[in-house]
Amino acid sequence: MTLEALLSPRLSLCHLAGSSKKKLLLNIAQAISEQYPDLDSDTVFNQLVARERLGSTGIGEGVAIPHCRLPGCERPIGVLCTTSPAVDFDAIDRQPVDLLFALLVPEDADQEHLDTLAEIAALFSDSRVREKLREATTSDELYALAINSAAAA
Template sequence: MSDSSLTIDNILAPELTLCRVAASSKKRVLEFIAEYIHQQDESLNDTDIFNNLVSRERLGSTGIGDGIAIPHCRLDGLDRVIGVLMTLAEPVDFDSIDNQPVDIVFALIVPKEATSEHLELLSQLAEKFNESSFCEKLRQCQDTDSLHKTMISNQN
């Protein structure tokens, strides 16, 4: 299987799609992502994931504007790309470039050596989230099932 076939729909599992999560801060959002990935795959250490996400945020916020954040990091020993999609019950401050609070979060955890895949997925995500009608659909989802379907349905 070639790495170029990585798309959002084949890295985002329904069980890593979370609707209307209650999180009070950016730190809590990142903790939640790390804990959730660990619950799905106990071989992955939630503290490592959290620390890597925080280190990446220190380089500059992954809040890309319009209420969207794409926190991402690389992880040693990971053999696949993991995506986590969350909508938040209440927007949180994410130090975004436009200073708007964030209520849609798509986290991307990639293997240490996956550079081109990483960039390709980030650009696919940015393109999708650039469409305000699509973001509006995500925000209207009331449950994880509809959120997952909406995220993967309009592949370009």
Template sequence: MQPLADLLTPERTASQVPGVSKKRLFETLARLISDDQISLSYDEVLSQLVAREKLGSTGLGEGIAIPHCRIDNCSQPTGTLLTLAEPIDFDSPDNQPVDLVFALLVPAEAHQQHLETLAGLARLFSQPKFCDELRKVQGSDELFKLATQAQAVAP
């Protein structure tokens, strides 16, 4: 898996985001991504994230979700990391609300890379200590720094 430093930018990292609903969360993710990546339109990002979520919840459990999709005009894997001020319902397998979200977009043709990156993210976010540290952070800059210093877990 690529290090989070290769997937994130400070502009796509936000701490303590108000998250009143899953729909509002996807709108926030689409806005952060499209504002930072001019080749990716807000409408396309939102549409693809919502379409993928309709196939089944991207909630992992333990308060973590990794919404993801393949998308045209995406030249490289792109991530967005958010912590939410208040947990939201996400239809997660354990029925726990979500407060830690990492969205992943990959180029439309990058099937294997998508799977490998997603698996690496799932391993990373399954580490309770890492997630607890992210949840404690109060500022977006600190969240970016902490996340990008994380060691990726080898497959």
């Protein structure tokens, strides 16, 4: 699945507020619920937190990819965020996170979930992509940079 199919300008959130991992996940869940009213923000939040309890989705280099399968979700949904300041996310390299890509997929989308996670992780493994995204000053710019970076990859 392409990044453009996963992400929308309204779910590209530059400088998302949040002083902790849980607060960031709550704000992401609320943003998703605003764009997809059929998805309850409490359910989204609880599923994201449940996944984090299995192990941090902080993959290092200031990046986290919180994700979950979600009952009632009809198609994969992505949320791209930058934060300022960076937040402790229990990442594998112990570095705080300032770049997140949250992914929600339908409950039965096992292989698609894994494939999409691998594509996102590969994109964020490129230091040039991470730097470009961190330099975005508006949500529209963040969205455009992400789509262009994915298309060039």
